[in-house]
Amino acid sequence: MEARVIETAREALADLEEYLLVASERPREARPADNLTQRERDVLALLADGFRTAEVAERLSVSEHTVRSRVRTILGKLDARNREHAVAIAIRHGAV
Numbered sequence: 001m002e003a004r005v006i007e008t009a010r011e012a013l014a015d016l017e018e019y020l021l022v023a024s025e026r027p028r029e030a031r032p033a034d035n036l037t038q039r040e041r042d043v044l045a046l047l048a049d050g051f052r053t054a055e056v057a058e059r060l061s062v063s064e065h066t067v068r069s070r071v072r073t074i075l076g077k078l079d080a081r082n083r084e085h086a087v088a089i090a091i092r093h094g095a096v
Contacts, residue, residue: 032078033095040077043070045096048087 036044046056053071057064071083080086090096
């Protein structure tokens with residue numbers, strides 16, 4: 001009886017080991033926010049904090065045109081409808 005319990009436990013451990021090996025080799029599902037550059041993340045973080053374009057530009061020492069351009073790029077990369085949607089996506093995926 002004891003030998004049977006030990007054998008069952010070994011089989012269960014072998015199954016678990018195989019599962020973990022397969023799971024570790026499986027590629028991680030890409031998240032939309034993974035494609036953002038650090039500067040785009042900086043812009044997004046400031047937007048998440050409620051800053052407007054001019055305020056973001058001032059804090060990052062860039063022009064408002066640059067901020068608007070980065071926001072357009074962020075919207076495209078995240079497939080977001082607007083700034084608020086982009087912030088929501090970033091928060092959901094831990095990007096900000």
